[in-house]
Amino acid sequence: MKKLVLATVIALSVSSGVTLAADTATQHFIPVTEANFAHAETARMYRNWMKAGANQQFAILENLPPRGNKAPTVQMNDDTLYAVAILHAVEGKVTFQIPKTDNYLSVQVITENGHGEYLIVEDGVHTVKVTDTKTAFLIYRSGLENGIEQARESLHSVDVSLFDFATDYVLPKYNFEEVDKEVWKRKRIVDGIVEETGKFTYTFPRTPSEVTDLQQWNLENAAGWGGASPVANEGNKYVNSPFIHADKCVTTTFEDPKNTFFTSVTAYDAEKYLIEGAVAVNSYTWDKNKDGTVTISFNCGDDAINNIDTSAYKGDFTITTRHYGATQQVIDSEYDLIIKQLKEQNG
Known part of the structure; x- marks a missing residue:
């Protein structure tokens, strides 16, 4: 083996x-x-x-x-x-x-x-x-x-x-530098959609016959390849936020969505990669408020509840919410309950 x-x-x-x-x-x-x-x-x-x-x-x-x-x-x-x-x-x-x-x-x-x-x-x-x-x-x-x-x-x-490993698989003859450039262009389109609408939600159709919007499908592959379709209590729902100012203390407070498996919030750089030192907060480990709600903080200091520190990146960042085994309520919601509540704090 x-x-x-x-x-x-x-x-x-x-x-x-x-x-x-x-x-x-x-x-x-x-x-x-x-x-x-x-x-x-x-x-x-x-x-x-x-x-x-x-x-x-x-x-x-x-x-x-x-x-x-x-x-x-x-x-x-x-x-x-x-x-x-x-x-x-x-x-x-x-x-x-x-x-x-x-x-x-x-x-x-x-x-x-x-x-x-x-x-x-x-x-x-x-x-x-x-x-x-x-x-x-x-x-x-x-x-x-x-x-x-x-x-x-x-x-x-x-x-x-x-496993029957595909040891004889030969890559299609794409120029991967060109693919990289096409990916970069589509990421910028995703950025524009998020800035205009406040979110980018992934659909991840499971088969070619389920693709109803080719541009949307291509954008999803560029910004979040490999995600799972949002099927109630089984699949996942993913949403990207607008850019968040790195020099501000920003928080979001929300009701626990109680997804089947877990919920998480992760910070990414402008190219949608993980940030050094910025550890995701998820429902396995997050601390709750006294009223049962959850607050997640961004760059609010070590004493802030569920703080995610992106300072190693030195730039504005986005977050992605992941609802693993998303509930039907989460799937049906027009706006992500976590991203919708993002607020800059004074001071």
Whole structure:
């Protein structure tokens, strides 16, 4: 049983055979278009994780995701450990196992077109059909509610003998510098939407047939690739905030949404990467007010309740709210109850 243990992810300059099919100086690249952007961005994510051997071994993050753009994926959460396996879809299906654990442990099955077709939390061996894909990208998320050691143990107890690793997978011939530029452009569009409307909410359609707004789908892939669809008490809801002034004390006070699994608030830099020293606040550990509400503070000092300190970044930042196993009320709400209550404090 092979496992890849990563102390830091992707920051390692690992060469695992992730090469383009021809020399980049002479290669004819696939143009990146609106129609194939999700496929191109997904190929970039495959490329990032293949550097860690995810198409050959179970690539386990032993620690929380790296801060800044060393992270393999944008908007990684700060509440779980990750592990990834890239598998063949054999006769249109993939097989994997979720061991019995005492912490949150899920598997998301993502196709080459970027769709998180399944999010599964039940223990046992699962075989699922996947749509329009020869391989599938499996993301394991292991919750930290019982500590990081148990989160690691849960990932290491996965039966990887069931995995049919896609060792012969060849990346599509995209110019990934061009993909990076297209991602950057769409992130700026997301910024504009948030500044105009006060939020950006992710829908993450599970299959191509569920895409009703191609621009929205492409924006979601650029700003938050790999998220799960908001299905009541099972899937997740994610919302981005407007930029928050880093030199102000800002708070939000809200009723506990009581999502099925957990709720979290995470700060990100302008490119949607985690900030050094800015630890997420989640419902596993947050302190509540006497009336049962929750207050989360940003840059309000060490004595402030549930304070998130972004000072290492030196710039304005955004937050993302995550509702894991979102309630129907959270899904139906037009405005995120946490982001809506953001207020600058005097002094």
